[in-house]
Structure formats: structure tokens, C-alpha cells
Amino acid sequence: MEALRKRFALTRAGMIESLGFRLGTFVTVLGNIIYIILVYFLWKSIYASSPNDVVGGMTFSDTMIYLVLASALFSFMEMYIVWDMSRSIQSGKIILDLLKPLPYRKYMFWSYSGNFVISFFLTFLPTFLIVFVISKGAIPIGLNLLYFVISVVLAVLINYNIDMFVATICLHTESTWGINIMKESIVMLFSGATIPLAFFPEKIAKVVAYLPFRAVYDIPLRLLLCKDGDIMKLLLIQLFWVIVLAAAGAVFWKISVRRITVNGG
Amino acid sequence: MSRLGFYIKIYLKILKQDLKSKMSYRADFVISNIGMILTNLVGFLSFIILFENFEEINGWTKYEMLFLYGFSLLALTPVQCFFDNNWNLRFAVESGDFIKYCFRPINIFFYYISEVFDVKGLGQLVFGGGTLVYAWYKVGIPVTFRNISLTCVSLFAASLFMIAVMNAAAATCFWITRSGMVMVLAFKFKDYSKYPISIFRGVFRVLFTFIIPIAYIAYYPSIVVLRPDNIPVLSWISLPLGLVFFYLSYRFWMRGARKYSGTGS
Numbered sequence: 001m002e003a004l005r006k007r008f009a010l011t012r013a014g015m016i017e018s019l020g021f022r023l024g025t026f027v028t029v030l031g032n033i034i035y036i037i038l039v040y041f042l043w044k045s046i047y048a049s050s051p052n053d054v055v056g057g058m059t060f061s062d063t064m065i066y067l068v069l070a071s072a073l074f075s076f077m078e079m080y081i082v083w084d085m086s087r088s089i090q091s092g093k094i095i096l097d098l099l100k101p102l103p104y105r106k107y108m109f110w111s112y113s114g115n116f117v118i119s120f121f122l123t124f125l126p127t128f129l130i131v132f133v134i135s136k137g138a139i140p141i142g143l144n145l146l147y148f149v150i151s152v153v154l155a156v157l158i159n160y161n162i163d164m165f166v167a168t169i170c171l172h173t174e175s176t177w178g179i180n181i182m183k184e185s186i187v188m189l190f191s192g193a194t195i196p197l198a199f200f201p202e203k204i205a206k207v208v209a210y211l212p213f214r215a216v217y218d219i220p221l222r223l224l225l226c227k228d229g230d231i232m233k234l235l236l237i238q239l240f241w242v243i244v245l246a247a248a249g250a251v252f253w254k255i256s257v258r259r260i261t262v263n264g265g
Numbered sequence: 266m267s268r269l270g271f272y273i274k275i276y277l278k279i280l281k282q283d284l285k286s287k288m289s290y291r292a293d294f295v296i297s298n299i300g301m302i303l304t305n306l307v308g309f310l311s312f313i314i315l316f317e318n319f320e321e322i323n324g325w326t327k328y329e330m331l332f333l334y335g336f337s338l339l340a341l342t343p344v345q346c347f348f349d350n351n352w353n354l355r356f357a358v359e360s361g362d363f364i365k366y367c368f369r370p371i372n373i374f375f376y377y378i379s380e381v382f383d384v385k386g387l388g389q390l391v392f393g394g395g396t397l398v399y400a401w402y403k404v405g406i407p408v409t410f411r412n413i414s415l416t417c418v419s420l421f422a423a424s425l426f427m428i429a430v431m432n433a434a435a436a437t438c439f440w441i442t443r444s445g446m447v448m449v450l451a452f453k454f455k456d457y458s459k460y461p462i463s464i465f466r467g468v469f470r471v472l473f474t475f476i477i478p479i480a481y482i483a484y485y486p487s488i489v490v491l492r493p494d495n496i497p498v499l500s501w502i503s504l505p506l507g508l509v510f511f512y513l514s515y516r517f518w519m520r521g522a523r524k525y526s527g528t529g530s
Contacts, residue, residue, distance in 0.1 A: 027446040031453060034477075037469060038457050045323040045464040046315070055318050175293040177385070178300035185304040194311055201317045 006102065007110045014114020025122055028075055032123070039067050056198040063196055065135055065225065070193045070217045072127035076119045077156055077216070079112055081163040082183070086176040089260060098257070105253055109160055116156060140226050147231055151220040154238040159216050161245035162187065168249065171256045192218040212241040272375060279379045287384055294384055301388035305338060308459070309396065323464050332400035332491055334459045337483035338393025340423035341455050345386035348428050350378055351435035355444050363525060373522050374515060404491070412490050418504065419486035425507030426481045427455055432514035439521030458482035474499065478510060 047053070047060040058066070085108075088094040100107050132139050166183045170176050188194050190213040197218045200208060208214055215238045221227075223234060287294065312334060316327040325333075354377070357363040366377050406412060434451035438444035454477055462480035465473055474480045485500045 023441065024443055024446045027450055031450040034450075035453070038460075041464045041466065041469065042322075042460055046319050049321050049323055050319050173292060173296055174290070175296035175300075178293065178296035178298075181300040181304050185307040189307045189311060195314055199318045200314055204314070 007106075007113075010107070010110035011114040011117065014111055015118050017114065025119075028123065032071060032075055032127070035071055036068055039071075040064065043067070056196075058196060058198050061135060061138055062225070065131055065138055066192075066196045066221055068127065068131055069221055069224070070191075072124045073152070073155070073217055073220065074193055076116070076124040077159045079115075079160065079163050081108065081112070081160075082167045082170060082176060082180045085167045086170055089171070094260065104257070105164060105250065108164065112160070139224065144224055144226050147235065148220055148224040151223050151235060151238060154235070154242055155216050155220050157242045158212060158238065158245060161242070161249050162212065162216075165245065165249045165252060168252050168256050171259055187213050187216065190214065191216045192221075212245060215241045272371070275371065276375075276379050279376075280382050283380065283382050284384075287382075297385035298388035301385045302392050305389060305392045305396075308334065308456075323461060325461050326404075328400050328403040329491060330459070330461075331396055332404055333461065333483045333487060335393050335396030335398075335400055336420070336423070336487040337455070337458045338389055339397060339420055340482050340486070341427055341458075342386050342390045342393065343424040344427045344431055345389060346383050348378055348431055349383035349386070350381035351431050352448060353381070354435045355438035355448075358438050358525065359442070363522075367522070367525070374518055406490060416487075416490050419489055422503040422507040423482050423486040425511045426478045427458075429507075429510035429514035430454060430478070432511075432518050436514070436518040436521040439524055454479050455482065458484070460484075478506075481507065 043060060043063050047055070047063075053059060085094070088097065097107060098104055102110070162183070166179055170179050173179060190208050190211055192214060197205065197208060197214060219234045219238055223231060309331075312327065312330055315322075316330075321327075322330065354363075357366075357377075363377075366373050369376050401408075430451050431448070434444075434448050437447050441447075457473070458479045462470060462473060462484045470480075474485075480499075481503060485497070486503045489496055489500050
């Protein structure tokens with residue numbers, strides 16, 4: 001109980017902190033609206049030029065729902081761990097964080113957790129409700145919502161572990177920008193956030209199936225939209241990645257943390 | 266004229282200093298450029314995947330779209346290479362370091378911007394150039410002196426628009442705190458420039474042409490070479506409009522800089 005109380009204190013602090021940046025939220029929402037406008041017109045003209053209404057098993061409205069919710073999930077899960085960590089190494093603040101009574105990786109996760117809670121309610125939920133109303137029942141309501149919530153929690157954990165792993169690489173290279181942009185572009189493409197995975201050619205799709213990235217956006221959305229019958233299998237794939245990435249990240253962190261050098265401070 | 270020579274001489278001197286300090290981080294140079302090429306490669310791959318499913322988008326074939334993509338990457342190289350210091354503006358303003366630029370007998374904007382030359386833009390230059398040449402060859406545009414010089418002028422005009430957008434976005438930090446989100450939002454616009462503006466309808470076409478001028482980063486300037494039979498009037502005014510946008514963003518930036526009074530530290 002005591003351990004949980006400590007962690008939730010961090011969650012609360014994060015919630016209060018992120019509520020302070022209302023302008024940031026406004027700009028993010030504005031950016032999402034512009035992105036959705038672009039996606040709408042782009043895919044509308046793509047489907048208009050195509051002789052078939054259904055491509056790769058997806059209709060226009062399927063694609064729209066998928067991409068809009070993917071962007072909502074993206075802005076809700078987005079973390080700046082890589083940047084935060086490299087900045088706190090430069091300033092020397094990381095020493096204080098390492099001395100906290102909670103292991104560093106856990107401390108970081110719980111500090112971010114408040115931000116997740118707030119952005120879930122401020123960005124994801126409104127988007128979901130709007131999509132639900134506009135699409136008039138294209139999203140089934142039932143047990144799939146429960147699976148979706150479980151899946152999102154797992155996706156948050158996977159995303160966090162990927163980010164933390166990449167941030168740890170930065171301890172070795174001192175090239176934050178380069179490493180971060182590599183992660184961003186790979187995750188965006190292979191998770192299905194830019195083009196739904198249903199459109200991928202078979203050869204690439206086979207490779208993507210064995211990568212952890214689809215577990216971040218594609219699997220939760222599949223479960224929500226009831227696109228796949230095998231619910232347990234999808235959830236187990238996610239669980240598998242959570243465990244593998246967390247273990248790999250923990251080992252890698254342990255080796256790397258000795259390398260931290262802070263100049264002055 | 267001697268004044269221009271004076272500024273060029275100063276620019277080269279500052280550039281030399283910056284490159285010297287960058288040379289001590291050779292790993293960063295290599296990794297940043299790999300990251301840059303990788304993120305562009307992912308953009309390239311998205312087009313390939315899209316056109317596996319669809320023949321054309323709104324009357325645009327695969328290679329015409331790749332031409333737009335290559336053109337946009339080249340047009341975005343100057344803002345990446347020469348105007349990258351805009352990303353640090355908000356930190357300089359918040360910390361008070363910006364005051365140092367106010368005490369030099371040269372133009373503040375010039376001095377501030379010239380301080381950083383971003384080497385990772387070179388990766389984009391190479392990749393964009395390669396894509397443009399490949400698409401040029403595939404589309405079968407005649408290689409004439411006229412076409413090549415038109416492309417160069419168009420690229421120059423196109424590059425002014427993104428520079429103007431980023432100048433204006435960076436300058437918001439003189440008025441609001443946490444303007445980082447504004448920069449991130451503005452920088453995302455560049456990703457939208459690779460699509461033909463003809464996919465947008467009505468008010469949105471006006472919005473993306475005159476308010477957020479992403480249509481001018483690739484579509485209008487490149488159509489002069491790509492589809493010479495049917496050039497819209499808006500293409501011919503690319504250069505003067507680009508200069509107007511650049512000038513306005515410069516005035517906005519300078520207005521902020523003049524208002525700046527330091528942080529008192």
C-alpha cells in the first residue's frame with residue numbers, strides 16, 4: 001500500500017503539472033485538427049481515384065476511423081523521455097533523479113503517468129466520442145471496449161519501454177536528435193500510424209508482424225474495431241512485448257548507467 | 266554593395282567557427298545524417314506502399330508524386346541548414362542569453378541565424394536530390410537548360426516559404442512562454458507539402474495556399490516543370506510571394522527582438 005501511495009503521488013504531481021500547460025494542449029488539439037483535415041482529403045481523393053470501394057479489406061470510413069484514432073492514441077501516448085533525459089544529463093539534474101528512493105526507470109514511468117491520465121481525458125476521449133457520433137455506429141459497443149482499454153494500457157507500457165530503450169542508447173552516443181528521429185520514423189511507419197497495416201504488401205507485412213511496433217497502435221485499434229477474431233492472441237502478443245522490452249531495457253540500462261558523465265553540474 | 270560583401274565575410278567567419286566546433290562531434294554528424302536519410306527513406310517507402318494499393322491519387326501517378334516529394338525535400342534543405350538556430354531561440358530568450366545579440370553593430374536577425382549551420386541538412390539534400398533525379402527520369406521530363414534553370418528558381422522560391430513559417434513560429438517566443446509546441450506544430454506542416462494541393466476543396470485550399478502556405482513548398486513551384494501544359498497563375502507568383510512571406514516573417518521576428526528587454530539576470 002505504502003509503495004502504491006508513493007507512486008500515485010508522482011501520478012498526481014504529473015497531472016497537476018500537465019494541467020498547467022493549457023496553451024500546449026490547445027496547440028496540440030489545433031495540430032491534430034489540421035492533421036485530420038489533411039488525412040480526410042488525402043484518403044478521400046485516394047479512394048475517389050480507385051475503382052474499388054474496398055481496398056485491402058478497408059473502406060474509406062474504416063481507414064478514416066483507424067487513422068484518426070491512431071493519431072489520437074499517438075498524441076495521448078507521446079513522450080519526450082529522450083529529450084528530457086538528455087537535457088537532465090546536460091544540466092546534471094539526472095544525479096538527483098538517480099538518488100530518488102525509487103529506481104530511475106520506475107520513477108520516470110510514474111512521473112509520466114499523470115500526463116497519460118490527463119491527455120487520455122483531454123485528447124483521446126473527446127476524439128473517440130466525436131468519431132463515434134460522426135461514424136454512426138461503425139464502432140461496435142460491447143466487450144471490445146474492455147479489451148481495448150486493456151490493450152491500451154499494454155500499448156502504453158510498450159511505448160514507454162521503447163522510448164526508454166532509445167533514451168538509454170543516447171547515453172552512449174550523445175547524438176539525441178539522430179537517434180530520436182530514427183525511432184520516430186520507424187515507429188510511425190511500422191505501427192500503422194501513417195498507413196494502416198492492412199495496406200502493407202505481404203512481404204513487408206510479414207516482417208512487421210514480428211516487430212513490437214504494431215503492438216502500439218495497430219493491435220489496440222484492431223481490438224476496438226473488431227477487425228480480428230483472435231483477441232487473446234493479440235493481447236498475449238502485447239504482453240510478450242511488454243515483458244521482453246522491459247527486461248531488455250532493464251539490462252541495457254544497468255550496463256549503461258555507469259557511463260553517465262555529467263560535466264560540472 | 267560593399268555592405269553585402271561585409272555581411273558575406275562575417276557569415277563565412279561565423280560559419281567557420283561553427284563547423285570547427287561541430288568537427289569535435291564526428292559521431293553526432295554521422296548519426297544525425299543517418300537519421301535524416303532514414304526518416305526520408307520512410308517517407309519514400311510510404312509512397313511505395315500507398316501505390317501498391319492504388320494506381321493514382323487524384324490524377325497524380327507514383328513518379329509525379331515522388332517528384333513532388335524530392336522537390337519538397339530540396340526546398341526544405343535551406344531552412345534546415347541555415348535557419349536551424351530558430352529552434353534555440355526560445356531557450357536563449359528565456360535564459361536571457363539573447364541579450365548578447367542586441368549589443369552587436371550588425372543586424373540582430375542576421376547575427377543570430379548565422380550562428381548555426383546545421384550539417385544534418387546535408388543528408389536531406391543528398392536524398393532529396395537523388396529522389397528528384399530518379400523521378401525526373403521516370404516521368405520523362407526533357408533535360409533542357411530551360412527546365413533545369415526553372416527548377417532552380419522554383420526551388421529557391423519554394424524554400425522561402427518554410428523559412429518564413431519557421432521564423433514566425435520561432436518569434437512567438439518573444440510573446441508567449443512554452444512556444445516549443447508552436448514550433449513543433451509549424452514544423453509538421455512540411456510533411457503535408459508533398460501532396461498535391463488539388464486534393465483539397467474549397468476553404469481548405471485557400472487556407473493551405475495563402476494562410477499556411479504549404480502548397481508553395483512543392484506543388485505550385487514544381488508544377489512549372491512537371492506539368493508545363495497547364496500552369497496555374499499562382500505558380501508564376503511563387504517567387505514574389507515567397508519574398509513577401511519572408512519579409513513579413515522577418516519584420517515579425519525583428520518586432521519581437523526589439524521588444525525584448527532581457528530577463529534581468
